[in-house]
Amino acid sequence: MAAIKADESTNAKGLLFVEGEECVEELRSVAIAGITTKGGSWSEAALVALAKVLKKANVVLIYLKDNDDTGSAKAEKVLDSCTKVGLPCIVIDPVAIYPGLPEKGDVVDILKVMDSAEFIKKLEEEIHRAVEEGRNQEAKAAAESQEQQEEKKSKRIPAADKVAEEIAEELRDRLAFNNITSSWMRYEAELPGVWSVESDNFIESIVSNILKTLEISGYGSHSYITNIVKKLRCELMQRTWDEKSANELLPFSDGVLELATGKLLPHSPGYKFTWALARTHDTNATDWSLIDEFLTHATGGNPALKEILICFANAVLVGRSDLQKFLHTIGIGGSGKGTYMRLLVDLIGISNVHSSTLEDWCGNRFEAANAYRKRLIVFWDEDKGNRQMGKFKSLTGGDWLGAEEKGKKAFQFKFDGMVAVSSNFPVFAGDNSSGMSRRIIAIPFNQGVVPSKRRDLNKDFQPQLAAFTNYLLSIPAERVTEVLLGLESVPEMDEQFWEGRIRTDSIAAWLNDCVIRDAMASTPVGNDSNNIHTLYGS
Incomplete structure (x- = not known):
């Protein structure tokens, strides 16, 4: 949820802005007015032109975005366009109105489970909360010294590919992408010495935690993380997965047994084991x-x-x-x-x-x-x-x-x-x-x-x-x-x-x-084997 020019939003008229004509029609079906872009145009020029018209009408634009990355990207465009024109704008997160909203859901999905009165009530609550948040942010920004503001401006969010290269160098022995199965592999995620399959979502969560550790924030869209993961895939790609054979090395929880010598070797990611015996190797055990x-x-x-x-x-x-x-x-x-x-x-x-x-x-x-x-x-x-x-x-x-x-x-x-x-x-x-x-x-x-x-x-x-x-x-x-x-x-x-x-x-x-075998029986097959005119004649 975000708002600009919060102080100007108090007395002006609110205009609900949604994504797509289907959303507008759904709002109208429950007697709620709403607008969208003409022909679905979301270019900067079209949004700026719309913002200029609305500013003359002295309205506050209330944008109820869709619940996906595309919706977040469009919300940023709307905010930027309104900022350039000076039009008060409030962006509402639909999940705040209906926490159970599925991914890619919009106002159509909300009105399927919520009547118009409840929707309007929750929408107004979020608008007031956004206005209050905006006031607080503006007050906080005003209180910051010029030196602090300059320091923030000087901090640039690093490019996704550069971050990915640093992460790849750090995790090269613990993270890999198996090209054969198109799956991520993580070393010792579950068992010592074993590579385990991880989902794309979990890898994204790992990257997100690394970004927190590196104090990288303010990157906005989730696509920043997605781009890092894509670059990581290129950096850590394994074209083949050459796992050591159990005929040579047998993995236990406390090491790897070399069968030829009987030596217990330490675990190593280079063995590429995707399995191990979940017990230690006890050379002294003899009773079975x-x-x-x-x-x-x-x-x-x-x-x-x-x-x-x-x-x-x-x-x-x-x-x-x-x-x-x-x-x-x-x-x-x-x-x-x-x-x-x-x-x-x-x-x-x-x-x-x-x-x-x-x-x-x-x-x-x-x-x-x-x-x-x-x-x-x-x-x-x-x-x-x-x-x-x-x-x-x-x-x-x-x-x-x-x-x-x-x-x-x-x-x-x-x-x-x-x-x-x-x-x-x-x-x-x-x-x-x-x-x-x-x-x-x-x-x-x-x-x-x-x-x-x-x-x-x-x-x-x-x-x-x-x-x-x-x-x-x-x-x-x-x-x-x-x-x-x-x-x-x-x-x-x-x-x-x-x-x-x-x-x-x-x-x-x-x-x-029906048949009894006679071990002593024999059947002659002929006595003309030397006749060259026969099939097997020599």
Whole structure:
């Protein structure tokens, strides 16, 4: 709210000035007179000409601006024009009349929720307040010495680009703009050593606070801050986001573990980590007996199945997406598959996990963006359904994924984490492509626990996560590769695969029910292999 020539505003007639013919018509509909510029002209010449006409009529111009940056800019133009002519002018902030007014709202929006009598009352209150404010400001200005006024004039508001360059130099290691995702990143905003996504609005608030610290004020429009942020984006642009691989460096809350040497290095913004394990690295932790006992029970004491589950946990921890494998735990309720999945979540940290469904993943075009920079994607308690699995195969096969967020440009990325699925029954058996059968690690969970003996094991596992982590990191990468690629046959997994196949494949079901394999049988294919006139003749 601002006013000029407040003393002259006491006895003169008030004339309400609004933005746009729609606002004038709305005022007239409730018997309130108002004016606007002819043809929507807001040039300086047009406003000065209008001010001259109104001055001759001995009126006070009351400008009720719109609630946006454009409205504020026009208000400044109106004030400047009236000042040049000497026309008393009062600018009213519409939010002062109706605090609930939305951004870009105007008098039309106000009169939708307020009758004309209440509107006039609040408008008059704001006019009187503006007049009083103007008097006080004029009195204060008159009281200031000439020396103080000259000092104020000498203080110039620095250009937005210069301020942005200074801020960029100061925050270069703590603020960056990710060109791939079109998003701001701030270092250690939430976790030590981690870059987190920030909204444009929050970055503007940071700049606003910096301006207060630098005692830069009086810049008027919010566009000054917006221009600083735009220049900052240019100064701090990162064309690619080259994050260190978890195969090399594993981030903890107290440092970064170098896997090759076992050294704990200090955090550095140069690692570009967007995630970290939310626990310290305890090299002395060795007891993970409760987790070991659970894995033994869940696999029925089968050492091969147990090793697969342990190696998959290693793959989740260090990001072995190069294996192009995903885990599918299959079993009845209470068999431990959910406990194992939650163990994986606790191991890598809930903030580094995305929970989805096959229906969403395969059918929702915005879902893939949620997996960006996550370490584990879990699909809980899935059911069989008729769905196209192409996007799921791309997720687990190291292919490029298209990510799309509302209001932002789409981008592509390769998921470098792991995927785990749980269900009561096989849900992928209907897909007979080699791509699916090559990627799946189907683990049967058949060791049920009666309801009376079930408890929250994951709560008991928490103190042993550090020791379990140390054990997982001690497993050679070559062994993890051998186990998860299935280089050693596991009869229980073969049986699980075959059971799932005969559920959905009629030919497999017929073979299983009607054909008996004779291991000693042989069928001759001919004895003329040396005849050059035959297909395979030499």
